[in-house]
Amino acid sequence: AQKVTQAQTEISVVEKEDVTLDCVYETRDTTYYLFWYKQPPSGELVFLIRRNSFDEQNEISGRYSWNFQKSTSSFNFTITASQVVDSAVYFCALISYGGSQGNLIFGKGTKLSVKP
């Protein structure tokens, strides 16, 4: 079975704090892709990153960084020096070969509130 767990339902931080959003996934397949999406209060889903199962290199994009660890089946997302505009619901997602290839399995999301 494929599953994505985001244990943190809501996180609240003060602007300029660093924050890490956790994502743990389950799949029996060796080939899979992991994603993070952002859903701001306006409601649209914005793609942030895609990572395949063979690439465990961490990635940094501005204030965003991602830590992929196959040993713990985790794909965590860190925002450095958070800003009010980072307030949103963040979803981790998985596409795993072996099941329906189109089926993007989403976690329940973590609501991040950044207060000024």
Place this chain on the structure above:
Amino acid sequence: DAGVIQSPRHEVTEMGQEVTLRCKPISGHNSLFWYRQTMMRGLELLIYFNNNVPIDDSGMPEDRFSAKMPNASFSTLKIQPSEPRDSAVYFCASSESAGLYEQYFGPGTRLTVT
């Protein structure tokens, strides 16, 4: 380049009425997806198309739901008859290739069935 376009953005209808949601994917994308988002169930895949052909409709809740993709640039999701429990945000997404590339989402249609 324009993103995924969905219409209408908001729809309020009475129980029993037919509802049609529309989607225009990003030009050049071969795969199109319909999702539903509710507080209770989160984001659920309803159906997806590859090269205009429905590949997996196992997420379609029941026969009241149907989806079509008559050409590469247009898809519809129809609910007939609608029920209050269908109230949700419906997202359309497209990607270059299902299972390999990221999906880009439209702004969604907020459906309210009274």
